[in-house]
Amino acid sequence: MNPKLYLFTLIFSIVFVSCGDDTLPKPKAMLRLEYPDSPVELMVTEKFQFEYNAQAQIKRSKNFSVTLDYPLMKGSIFITYKEVRNNLEELLADAQKLSYEHVVKADNITEQPFINEKDKVYGMFYEVLGDAASQAQFYVTDSTQHFVTGSLYFKVKPNYDSIYPAAIYLQKDIRRIMESLRWKE
Numbered sequence: 001m002n003p004k005l006y007l008f009t010l011i012f013s014i015v016f017v018s019c020g021d022d023t024l025p026k027p028k029a030m031l032r033l034e035y036p037d038s039p040v041e042l043m044v045t046e047k048f049q050f051e052y053n054a055q056a057q058i059k060r061s062k063n064f065s066v067t068l069d070y071p072l073m074k075g076s077i078f079i080t081y082k083e084v085r086n087n088l089e090e091l092l093a094d095a096q097k098l099s100y101e102h103v104v105k106a107d108n109i110t111e112q113p114f115i116n117e118k119d120k121v122y123g124m125f126y127e128v129l130g131d132a133a134s135q136a137q138f139y140v141t142d143s144t145q146h147f148v149t150g151s152l153y154f155k156v157k158p159n160y161d162s163i164y165p166a167a168i169y170l171q172k173d174i175r176r177i178m179e180s181l182r183w184k185e
């Protein structure tokens with residue numbers, strides 16, 4: 001028998017025998033991540049207070065700034081306090097500029113005004129869609145003495161599809177912070 005024909009027959013037989021099962025396509029599915037409702041705790045500083053998700057780990061900084069770390073989601077909400085000293089327009093411009101620095105990578109940035117006249121808390125929530133570094137930004141002020149900004153960042157490369165469930169969960173926490181924020185006099 002011809003050695004080339006023998007080798008060809010052997011390889012063909014092995015390939016033919018090893019391919020007995022038909023491959024089936026995987027059904028379409030989406031990853032389902034659900035984060036539990038968490039108890040709410042009260043964060044109190046000398047200048048303001050707010051409610052936050054008890055799953056967050058608190059890190060206090062100088063100048064009444066606070067970081068809420070969410071280790072399971074690899075995300076953090078950075079909250080910074082500044083006093084208003086006849087510089088409200090400058091503080092507002094800086095907060096808006098920070099939010100719109102992400103426009104290069106963002107698919108869309110949605111502005112949502114926030115007004116709580118009873119407690120004199122006014123602000124803006126920015127939802128950032130797309131592969132931007134930050135998925136949410138916000139600021140609140142009483143327009144006379146206090147100004148707080150906040151940013152949501154993840155400790156991973158921005159891939160909106162992957163971080164979307166965690167981003168939505170933490171955006172709800174940011175809204176809770178804005179809605180519960182009260183100034184200390």
